[in-house]
Amino acid sequence: MTKEELMRKAIALSIENLNQDGGPFGAVIAKDGEILATGVNRVTDSCDPTAHAEVSAIRNAAKKLGTFDLSGYEIYSSCEPCPMCLGAIYWARLDKLYYGNTKEDAKVIGFDDSFIYEELELKKEDRKLKSEELLGKEALEAFNIWAKKEDKTEY
């Protein structure tokens, strides 16, 4: 499939998902024009705030390949990813991102993630989400064990 055909598949998924009570978002993960996995937005029906199309596609792709490393693959998203999905795309080590709708298009229909992007620009103390360091020394124990562990899977 060409990149346009792969994007049309992501767009078709975003439209079909509306008939399944999902949000208007779809994603496809592919390599050399072959689809590995797809995902759609299932936030409301699965009661999962992280079930965005891209995250769902990444979970499906990684499960299918049996690895957390999706390098060599590309993601086609019907919409420009939110910060969570963008982060997930980096963590999955996908090679390239194609998107259809922009963040601005999403904002027009009520899916506004610009506040998260704005939060990331602020100092921790100026963010809406209050955060506080707590029991850091105790939490460090797991890191110390990890650092010395010899039979670990690095990622």
Ligand SMILES: [Zn+2]
């Ligand atoms: Zn997202």
